[in-house]
Amino acid sequence: MSTPSAAPAQFYHLADLVRRRSGLRLTVDHGERIASKLQPVAARFGFRELGALLAELEDEPEELSRAVVEAMATHETSFFRDPQVFEFLRNTVLPQLMAARLVPRRLRIWCAAASTGQEAYSLAMLLDDAGLFAEGWKIDLFVSDFSRDAVMRITEGAYSAYELERGLPSPLRSRYCVPSESGRWHMVDGLRRRLRVHCFNLLDSLGWLGNLDLILCRNALFYFAPDVRLETLARLSGVLASDGWLILGTSETPVDARLYLPVAGAPRGIFSKNSALMRRAG
Ligand SMILES: C[S@@+](CC[C@H](N)C(=O)[O-])C[C@H]1O[C@@H](n2cnc3c(N)ncnc32)[C@H](O)[C@@H]1O
Structure with a gap:
């Protein structure tokens, strides 16, 4: 993830967690997008920076893990789409x-x-x-x-x-x-x-x-x-x-x-x- 605070190992842990819990696939190319999706979760859980959130995530605390995984999904939809x-x-x-x-x-x-x-x-x-x-x-x-x-x-x-x-x-x-x-x-x-x-x-x-x-x-x-x-x-x-x-x-x-x-x-x-x-x- 190309955020200054995210080490590669933390990214791979995040990607693994998200895949195990949702099936969603994260790739390093999505770094900026992932970071922007994580920001509101970080704010909600009181982390000043993403690095701290990712470090905490390594122990997989339930509420934080769930919030992070849910935040990774795309919710785009509309009435009578297609x-x-x-x-x-x-x-x-x-x-x-x-x-x-x-x-x-x-x-x-x-x-x-x-x-x-x-x-x-x-x-x-x-x-x-x-x-x-x-x-x-x-x-x-x-x-x-x-x-x-x-x-x-x-x-x-x-x-x-x-x-x-x-x-x-x-x-x-x-x-x-x-x-x-x-x-x-x-x-x-x-x-x-x-x-x-x-x-x-x-x-x-x-x-x-x-x-x-x-x-x-x-x-x-x-x-x-x-x-x-x-x-x-x-x-x-x-x-x-x-x-x-x-x-x-x-x-x-x-x-x-x-x-x-x-x-x-x-x-x-x-x-x-x-x-x-x-x-x-x-
Ligand atoms: C892009 S939306 C699609 C919405 C709608 N089906 C449509 O086509 O307009 C994808 C949805 O899949 C949900 N989703 C992603 N992974 C999921 C999972 N493992 N189990 C259930 N829902 C999941 C997301 O929360 C998101 O709301």
């Missing part, structure tokens, strides 16, 4: 899943690494529009991130006008958002209550999720160390139904074609399972 993906979900994925799950009229969906929730609320709007929140369907919409701050924001479901402008069409704003005196907009309770929000680390056991029909895990694995990414994708495959769908970021691939296949005619980032080669994991 709109072509949401169009495909609306026009192809949801109709196919609804037809396949007419009995027992149940869908189990997970929006993993959801950051501050815009993606999950966008998805909830699609589900509502498809009539899936109406009588007769049981929808489990799990939404998670490992960052406690992000999870608080998802639960709160409140966004600035600027955040709404990034992707939320105004008819949907009128339908699903209520302005508050603070100037922020709150997702209506009817939508907010649909989300089952969890603070969850993708490296942990997926057993609690059961069998899922659709997983969105977009723009998170991209930042993982390659071997952790592969291993996580294999575990995701273990909880995805044999006719389920995996949605990654548009510049991400599942790498291992034995686990997932790209869907013909779909936008980039959309995959199905090659069920013949599946193995149960998680």
Whole structure:
């Protein structure tokens, strides 16, 4: 890390800690960016300089380690990010899943690494529009991130006008958002209550999720160390139904074609399972 106070050994310890606890890969080239992400943590924990924080980190005190790891993540997100993906979900994925799950009229969906929730609320709007929140369907919409701050924001479901402008069409704003005196907009309770929000680390056991029909895990694995990414994708495959769908970021691939296949005619980032080669994991 090119900060005056960080010795190479401290950088490697930091990178190892972050990788073990989150899967995220830090490289020396990211030195300046890492330093700027660490500054607020240093201020919060009362360190005058990063060197002192890094020295303390060597003993891995729990709260500090967790705060540092969470600070390393990128939380960039927006409503209906990559709109072509949401169009495909609306026009192809949801109709196919609804037809396949007419009995027992149940869908189990997970929006993993959801950051501050815009993606999950966008998805909830699609589900509502498809009539899936109406009588007769049981929808489990799990939404998670490992960052406690992000999870608080998802639960709160409140966004600035600027955040709404990034992707939320105004008819949907009128339908699903209520302005508050603070100037922020709150997702209506009817939508907010649909989300089952969890603070969850993708490296942990997926057993609690059961069998899922659709997983969105977009723009998170991209930042993982390659071997952790592969291993996580294999575990995701273990909880995805044999006719389920995996949605990654548009510049991400599942790498291992034995686990997932790209869907013909779909936008980039959309995959199905090659069920013949599946193995149960998680
Ligand atoms: C760039 S955001 C992507 C948000 C959203 N999926 C999207 O595409 O707009 C990446 C998110 O992954 C989360 N993340 C990173 N490592 C994680 C891990 N090991 N477990 C769970 N979430 C993680 C970060 O906290 C961050 O909010």
